[in-house]
Amino acid sequence: MGSYVDALMSDLVAKNPGEPEFHQAVREVAESLELVFERDPKYRAAKILERIAEPERVIMFRVSWVDDQGEIQVNRGYRIEMSSAIGPYKGGLRFHPSVYLGILKFLAFEQVFKNALTTLPMGGGKGGSDFDPKGKSDAEVMRFCQSFMTELQRHIGPNTDVPAGDIGVGGREIGYLFGQYKRIKNEFSGVLTGKGLEWGGSLIRPEATGYGAVYFAHEMLSTRDDSLEGKVCLVSGSGNVAQYTVEKLLDMGAKPVTLSDSDGFVHDPEGVNNEKLAWVMELKNERRGRIREYVERFPGATFTPADPKADHNPLWALPADCAFPSATQNEIGAKDAANLVNNGVKVVCEGANMPTVPEGVERFLSAGILYGPGKAANAGGVAVSGLEMSQDALRISWEREEVDARLKNIMRSIHQQVRETAEEYGTPGNYVNGANIAAFRKVADAMLDQGVV
Ligand code: NDP
Numbered sequence: 001m002g003s004y005v006d007a008l009m010s011d012l013v014a015k016n017p018g019e020p021e022f023h024q025a026v027r028e029v030a031e032s033l034e035l036v037f038e039r040d041p042k043y044r045a046a047k048i049l050e051r052i053a054e055p056e057r058v059i060m061f062r063v064s065w066v067d068d069q070g071e072i073q074v075n076r077g078y079r080i081e082m083s084s085a086i087g088p089y090k091g092g093l094r095f096h097p098s099v100y101l102g103i104l105k106f107l108a109f110e111q112v113f114k115n116a117l118t119t120l121p122m123g124g125g126k127g128g129s130d131f132d133p134k135g136k137s138d139a140e141v142m143r144f145c146q147s148f149m150t151e152l153q154r155h156i157g158p159n160t161d162v163p164a165g166d167i168g169v170g171g172r173e174i175g176y177l178f179g180q181y182k183r184i185k186n187e188f189s190g191v192l193t194g195k196g197l198e199w200g201g202s203l204i205r206p207e208a209t210g211y212g213a214v215y216f217a218h219e220m221l222s223t224r225d226d227s228l229e230g231k232v233c234l235v236s237g238s239g240n241v242a243q244y245t246v247e248k249l250l251d252m253g254a255k256p257v258t259l260s261d262s263d264g265f266v267h268d269p270e271g272v273n274n275e276k277l278a279w280v281m282e283l284k285n286e287r288r289g290r291i292r293e294y295v296e297r298f299p300g301a302t303f304t305p306a307d308p309k310a311d312h313n314p315l316w317a318l319p320a321d322c323a324f325p326s327a328t329q330n331e332i333g334a335k336d337a338a339n340l341v342n343n344g345v346k347v348v349c350e351g352a353n354m355p356t357v358p359e360g361v362e363r364f365l366s367a368g369i370l371y372g373p374g375k376a377a378n379a380g381g382v383a384v385s386g387l388e389m390s391q392d393a394l395r396i397s398w399e400r401e402e403v404d405a406r407l408k409n410i411m412r413s414i415h416q417q418v419r420e421t422a423e424e425y426g427t428p429g430n431y432v433n434g435a436n437i438a439a440f441r442k443v444a445d446a447m448l449d450q451g452v453v
């Protein structure tokens with residue numbers, strides 16, 4: 001069977017050269033699926049995985065815009081429409097200078113599986129641009145978003161493809177994108193999620209990924225009769241996911257002690273409390289400042305600058321009970337994973353997409369810790385996007401408590417599906433296999449029903 005995965009991967013690498021993140025994401029899923037192909041050869045015969053790994057459509061386009069100095073800027077825009085087997089394409093937009101086809105294909109691929117786990121009818125997609133919103137004025141961001149949407153609008157729609165936020169795309173960007181879509185289409189619809197509350201957005205959507213990740217950690221700990229109460233937690237990132245992870249950890253009685261951005265991390269041994277978190281939210285969301293400023297405001301904390309040449313990140317070498325990587329892909333390297341395990345970490349719960357390198361994943365699995373892979377643990381964000389689509393379609397809006405209760409139920413149900421599937425396939429406690437297999441079966445069965453398309 002190993003030879004089947006090897007052959008599939010060598011074809012995939014040959015067809016998609018220079019896209020290591022995409023190869024990494026597919027390989028992890030393919031390895032889990034060996035267990036399924038052994039039991040159920042029909043999936044292999046129907047080339048289901050080969051089909052899921054070939055995007056239904058890839059759109060690449062020029063995004064020209066004029067900066068505040070009057071100079072013309074040219075960026076590249078993308079939308080990967082990966083799978084519509086179980087619903088309209090759904091997934092975020094990332095604006096970051098590192099964006100290229102390989103990153104968006106890995107994200108779109110992961111999204112197909114994640115969305116299938118949410119219990120809601122959503123296919124998978126992802127898009128974005130190499131545009132860097134850092135240091136740009138609001139007017140520049142608006143002109144960029146308008147130019148980006150002028151092309152993207154031909155390809156999306158509330159029943160076709162529904163984008164949302166990701167790195168570098170938050171409420172401000174969604175607003176500008178929505179405004180331009182509405183102007184061009186002369187249509188007010190739920191074409192994007194993460195919208196403002198006054199114009200079709202859902203309560204709890206900004207909070208959903210971080211809250212959901214913490215609910216998932218709570219579910220994992222419950223299987224060992226444990227809880228988040230008093231747990232020291234390492235959180236990376238300081239954007240949307242990190243902020244609401246910290247907020248919910250505090251709610252649950254845990255003690256978050258770190259935050260980071262690409263310049264480095266802050267360590268606050270006394271803990272980031274609600275007052276400090278409110279200051280961080282103002283710093284990052286209003287002033288768009290850098291996390292190093294935290295130590296000027298709260299002198300009990302220390303700042304450690306990032307060292308891109310180092311083979312490990314000292315953030316993950318701090319002793320802690322739980323880790324919530326919430327910044328970006330491959331931020332936990334092999335040595336970082338070893339440091340976490342050697343320091344006795346009990347839970348690693350991924351708010352970010354694919355934040356752990358494959359060797360790190362292996363380390364967590366063989367150590368038997370509670371390891372919640374991103375496609376399960378961070379599915380709360382897209383799940384509440386799905387709830388936003390439902391509210392838009394019904395032209396109603398649910399109360400905060402209602403959306404939060406639904407989010408909690410969805411995270412509980414994801415946890416249960418993943419756990420039961422891992423057991424069914426003879427790898428109890430392996431949330432990687434559980435998530436990959438449970439999601440695959442749902443998408444694969446839909447594809448079998450729908451014929452060769
Ligand atoms: P934000 O843009 O709000 O925040 C991103 C944070 O991560 C910032 O602190 C940023 O620092 C840091 N970061 C980004 N790129 C790098 C990098 N290359 N190296 C180090 N730090 C980096 O994004 P989100 O919080 O929305 O997203 C964080 C992660 O969560 C991503 O992996 C995303 O795909 C994932 N995710 C997001 C969901 C959502 O609903 N928003 C849903 C599910 C997953 P800096 O300011 O220096 O760039």
Ligand code: 2IT
Pocket residue numbers: 090091092093111114162163164165166193353378379381382383385
């Ligand atoms: O990675 C993700 O799940 C997201 N960025 C959220 C996608 C969405 O459509 O809400």
